[in-house]
Amino acid sequence: MGLGNFAYANNSNHFLATQALAAQPFALAGVPFDGAVTNRPGARFGPQEIRRASLMLCDGLHPYFGVSPLDYLGDALDMRLPNASPLSEVRAHIQQQAAELMARHHCVFLGGDHSVTLALLRAAHAQHGPLALVHFDAHCDTWVDHFGEPSGHGTWTYEALQEGLVSPAHCVQIGLRSSGERAAREYVQDQGGLIFTARQLRGLDGAGLNPVLDTIRQRLGDRPCYLTLDIDCLDPAFAPGTGTPEPAGLTSSQLMTFLEQLAGLNMVGMDCVEVAPAYDHAELTTLAAATCVWTYLSGQVAKLQGAPHAA
Numbered sequence: 346m347g348l349g350n351f352a353y354a355n356n357s358n359h360f361l362a363t364q365a366l367a368a369q370p371f372a373l374a375g376v377p378f379d380g381a382v383t384n385r386p387g388a389r390f391g392p393q394e395i396r397r398a399s400l401m402l403c404d405g406l407h408p409y410f411g412v413s414p415l416d417y418l419g420d421a422l423d424m425r426l427p428n429a430s431p432l433s434e435v436r437a438h439i440q441q442q443a444a445e446l447m448a449r450h451h452c453v454f455l456g457g458d459h460s461v462t463l464a465l466l467r468a469a470h471a472q473h474g475p476l477a478l479v480h481f482d483a484h485c486d487t488w489v490d491h492f493g494e495p496s497g498h499g500t501w502t503y504e505a506l507q508e509g510l511v512s513p514a515h516c517v518q519i520g521l522r523s524s525g526e527r528a529a530r531e532y533v534q535d536q537g538g539l540i541f542t543a544r545q546l547r548g549l550d551g552a553g554l555n556p557v558l559d560t561i562r563q564r565l566g567d568r569p570c571y572l573t574l575d576i577d578c579l580d581p582a583f584a585p586g587t588g589t590p591e592p593a594g595l596t597s598s599q600l601m602t603f604l605e606q607l608a609g610l611n612m613v614g615m616d617c618v619e620v621a622p623a624y625d626h627a628e629l630t631t632l633a634a635a636t637c638v639w640t641y642l643s644g645q646v647a648k649l650q651g652a653p654h655a656a
């Protein structure tokens with residue numbers, strides 16, 4: 346099978362995978378931390394199960410982009426993280442390890458809960474300056490505290506904007522629908538960014554999403570862009586294995602349309618977070634996550650190759 350899938354590459358005894366990473370333009374890394382969740386823990390097991398679910402994605406070309414990312418991809422395995430230290434210390438570890446990888450590769454990180462994204466954005470910002478952000482989520486993640494604690498998996502977007510990591514006008518949130526006070530739910534819009542709620546996107550798919558996609562492309566332009574995918578943006582029918590599921594979410598095909606059609610943005614990195622395999626059924630969630638990561642990587646490899654769907 347060769348270096349046939351993310352799972353295969355995750356075998357640390359696999360000589361080809363470990364040797365290949367150094368020269369590969371793209372790298373995958375797990376961030377197995379879930380110490381900042383509000384509700385159900387378990388996302389620390391996301392990386393290994395997403396890799397396992399990638400097994401069948403690796404036999405051929407992506408159906409839209411017409412490429413396979415595997416010849417361009419190495420697996421940096423999972424970050425070594427403390428899991429009983431204050432969140433600020435965990436994030437410092439994540440940032441340092443992410444910075445080292447980002448200096449050498451275009452990276453995709455597998456969470457972990459969404460608190461890890463703040464550390465990843467700090468590393469990306471150090472390299473690229475204020476970023477555009479495409480943020481798929483059921484939740485706004487702009488709460489100013491975490492149920493009395495200063496930070497958690499629902500505060501990172503607020504913190505990223507406060508720290509200037511993300512340019513407010515170039516921040517777009519897609520799929521929001523959870524309960525919450527107006528000030529938090531509409532914070533990004535109040536700062537000048539864009540929000541497309543799950544309700545606004547109901548019934549829109551394929552070409553029906555073109556006006557939304559055009560608006561996003563025009564707004565974000567060619568600014569370095571980070572994409573963060575909280576798997577709970579999907580309806581629990583498509584992704585039940587997550588800590589904080591919210592009914593009436595995006596469909597897999599809606600999300601795939603976004604990922605395909607936004608590939609032409611100036612992407613500098615991605616994460617896929619909040620996959621909690623213990624709550625999954627029939628690998629629905631890990632398969633969705635693996636397919637999303639594969640689609641993102643295929644889109645970026647297509648650009649590298651000058652393939653027709655890259656724009």
Ligand SMILES: [Mn+2]
Nearest residue numbers: 459482486575
């Ligand atoms: Mn989130």
